Amino acid sequence: MFKKTPSLFIIYALIPCLFFGQVNEVNPPDYIKTITFKGHTPESQLPILRLGEYLVLEFDALNGDEEDYYYKINHYNYDWTPSVLTKSEYMDGFDNQRIRDYENSLNTYQIYSHYKLTLPNEQTKSLKVSGNYLLSVYNNYDELMFSRKFMIYENKSNVGVTIKRSRTIKDIEKKQRVEIAISPIGMQFNNPMQTVKTVIVQNNNLNTAIKNLKPQYTIGNQLIYKYGTESSFWGGNEYLFFENKDVRAANTGIQGVDLKDLYHNYLFTNYPRFDRVYTYNPDINGNYLITNIDAEDPTIEADYVWIFFSLLPNDAFKNKDIHVYGNFNNYAIDESTKMTYNSDLNYYEKPILLKQGFYNYKYVAVDKNGILDEGAISGNFYQTENNYKVMVYYRDLGARYDQLIGVGEGSSVNISN
Structure with a gap:
């Protein structure tokens, strides 16, 4: 594992300030899953809080090491370039503190540790000014695991x-x-x-x-x-969805279930919708909700399941990369969401490890220049x-x-x- 030296870390920390670049969110390694980030509105994964309201970050680590994780908070301008404020100007208390609230999973095939951070807390007493913030999570080696953006507003x-x-x-x-x-x-x-x-x-x-x-x-x-x-x-179009709160039986959007090392859930094969008429289908706008029908506390009792997505092909996106898209991974487009074509079954497929719950998703196309087209498969309807x-x-x-x-x-x- 690569470990940053102090001098290298200082250089990395100063790079954004030297070039005034816009900061981007960093997505986690594959053993960190189900990052939920919310404030007083639990359905949102983009916290926009009124000054003085609380904030909750939760995530699972599937490596079973019970590692220590630390958080840092930085303030940014409206365009996500670094602001000139010092920590003492926008924060009452300290960051770079260990996330102390964590529990291990209970009665699950997949072992994981569930971490929870609430702000403000005893160490970070308050955030004093409005604007854009970035919450970053580091491991023991001061390596950045992931980061998430949030906003604090004043009612002016x-x-x-x-x-x-x-x-x-x-x-x-x-x-x-x-x-x-x-x-x-x-x-x-x-x-x-x-x-x-x-x-x-x-x-x-x-x-x-x-x-x-x-x-x-x-x-x-x-x-x-x-x-x-x-x-x-x-x-765009309404999101597709599935629910597997009962992992042992076929449920909404799921046609088959299998148990191997973990449960496997096979979704019904989807078809392109860009050339069809619009049909209203209520969704939660790309979001997801962790739930388990048999659990008192889904955060530690919901299991991880391999979800098998499949999509029928079409000449309209024949030479493009196809990805599964949604808030379950912060709308990331990478190898973890890229589908492959199965010539024997004549469809695109992708298994993704997800925690039990209710999920919205859609399929998107990316051309050879990396340009994302959300409507290439699902269509666009006013x-x-x-x-x-x-x-x-x-x-x-x-x-x-x-x-x-x-x-x-x-x-x-x-x-x-």
Whole structure:
């Protein structure tokens, strides 16, 4: 195992600051699974907390070593470049502390240790300012295991969010457009074209966020954003889903069960939906929920199961890589989600080790240039129910960091022209 020397670690830590690069989330090694990250809204995997609210991170380590893990917290600007604030300016207490709350699995075929971190705690008493944060988890060798982004906001503005159909004829059946109205509370915006920044997120997926739209005009002290293409997202399609809370029997979306070293669950083979009409099918927008019908505490009693995904082929994505996509792995596109073509059975297949629960997923295509196309297999439909969040940042003249002064939320369930 590679161990960083102190001098190398200092260099790695300074690189983002030297080049002012945007920080990206780091996904875990294959023995760390089921990272859940949430605040007061348990269904969200992208915590957006009001200043003073709590935050919970949970994950499983499947290597059975009962390792110690440590966490660090850093503050960032609206565009995820490092902020100039020192730790004492945004944190009351200390980070780089050991995660002390963990339990071993109970009555499961797969042995694992379940870790839980709650913020604030005795060591990290509070986070004092709003804005963007990155929570990073390290092992005993100070090697970065994974990192996750979260946001803290202050209620200093009202953010109205309205979802409309596309204005362009060629995309009117496929895209959704976000309109925004921002009103300050107890303050005035100074030079809002420069000081106000916006970020629009679809279904808690930061990878596809639209950033830094400028207000088009004002009505009184209200900033209005009514863009055409600039604030448009592909509609996508409703997520597919399965549930295996009872691992021993076929359940929703599962056609067969087998027990080997671990349980194997075989999903029904899916088909491409891009060339079919839209059908409403309620989902949880790519999220997942850990559950076990026989358990009092699913966090340590739910087992890990090999889930076998399969997809019928189509010439439309014949020369592209196909991946299983969802919040179960933070929308990562890598070898752990890449499907292979089975010529004997004439479908794409991929087994993925997942903890028991209810999961949303879809299939996406990636071309040879690494360009992701979410609609290549599932299609894009303006009717699709999607969740949108709009974050509003403000840096007053002479200020040293970007405050997150308001969050608005909207759904396309009642989309209009």
